[in-house]
Amino acid sequence: MASMQAATKTESRAVELDIGGKKKLFDIDNPELPKWIDEAAFSSDDYPYKKKVDEEEYLETLEKLQIELVKLQLWQQATGKRIIALFEGRDAAGKGGAIQATSGNLNPRWARVVALTKPTETERGQWYFQRYIATMPTSGELVLYDRSWYNRAGVEPVMGFCTPEQHEQFLKQVPRFEKMIVHEGIQFFKFWINIGREMQLKRFHDRCHDPLKIWKLSPMDIAALNKWEDYTEKRNQMLKETHTDQAPWTVVRGNDKRRARLNLIRHMLSRLDYDGKDKDAIGEVDDKIIGSGPGFLK
Template structure:
């Protein structure tokens, strides 16, 4: 595994303190291991009980299957954008949502970096071709919001392109909703210590090491830059037509359950069982940028 990632120790500012973090050291630093679950103002001290989670998630997945039958019967189009920092749990949340849906009508879109041709097109163009047709549920594992986060932070777009995007995207999304697409925008929020722990887990797990890239290591030292871009993105693109749903995701189990609940409670599908779905945990899920303050 030592050949997979070049060793690199970095100096980080974590919770106001200078820390040295070497991702190649098999031992996670005590300061990260101790504070990870409550980092980023997470409201719980422990993860949700595994048995309770498995029972709850299965019941919600049954409701998702019912929802999909309704979508196909009524020709509904649903699209969900999953955004968040690296290691926030986007992929796992998508997997839990899609696990028992008919894959012919539930697609995941995770686009690579744009080609030369795509870079010369309208920025949204390569995403539009993946939008749902009648009866489809499309989940974007990262989306056009790359231009509001990773691209400006890492220098992959110009300042003018960044500003132009923030101006265009509310109008773009208003058109989608006006055309009848149900659009969900999820921001999965994690604390800094939790991100460090998850990166470390990936680095030292032979089944997960492929998830870690040099870009992830570079992002470790840009936490504040990403925070600044996140806050502006949420402020300028949280609209009545396309609101941001914020999920505190240090505990992946609570995050997935509340995310799926939000989808189910937002769509009035045939046979919806509100008792089975349950109530949103207001400590975990909220709307708009003020939820993170």
């Protein structure tokens, strides 16, 4: 019986994917990662580097940046400045790791992560943005969103969780909503972490076969395997219609998680004038990894 159940599970999760006009079979339950994924993952989506940052270099640089983040937090507490950093991207893009790298050494009383579950029955009857407003920062606080109101620009329309009219209304409302946030005096960052298709497949496979990460792989991830182009279309529309002067999108190439985290933090720190800022410790943002708006993605 157990073997029959395992076979059924494996069969149900094996999918045929269209990769560059060619049909490829991907069975996520097979412990062996397909060669075509392994060979293409790092360079997918025209990633500009051949290999990831050396771990020792990464950890040394990250420590310097995290010291700057602690200075930033102390400055926030002294001045009452409020900051929102919003992290979006496809599943397995590296949002959670980037948030951990940013907030891991900060006082959790003043650096809060918001990762809302699906709306309750009451929340579904409210204005779409209403439940997010209650989570926004108070004086001296940094709030980091692990996904956000932009669910309505991606997963909801792709998976049929909202109507086309709701999606259209969202895209019209969000620039005005975010303009209010900025005019309130909140420093507002929006990050889209971008990865290639083969890299996403590799990370899904890694999660499936790692007992410490299996919880990260959801049925929604499996259901979305054949919806890459749908997500791409909605991503492009979102970036085009919600990239504004007041609330621009910062696009981060994320095939190398280490480079993505370092440059994302550098971007934040370089745009804030806090006491004791060490520009040498921050370093220069890599313009091959960080760009602004839809024009950065080809």
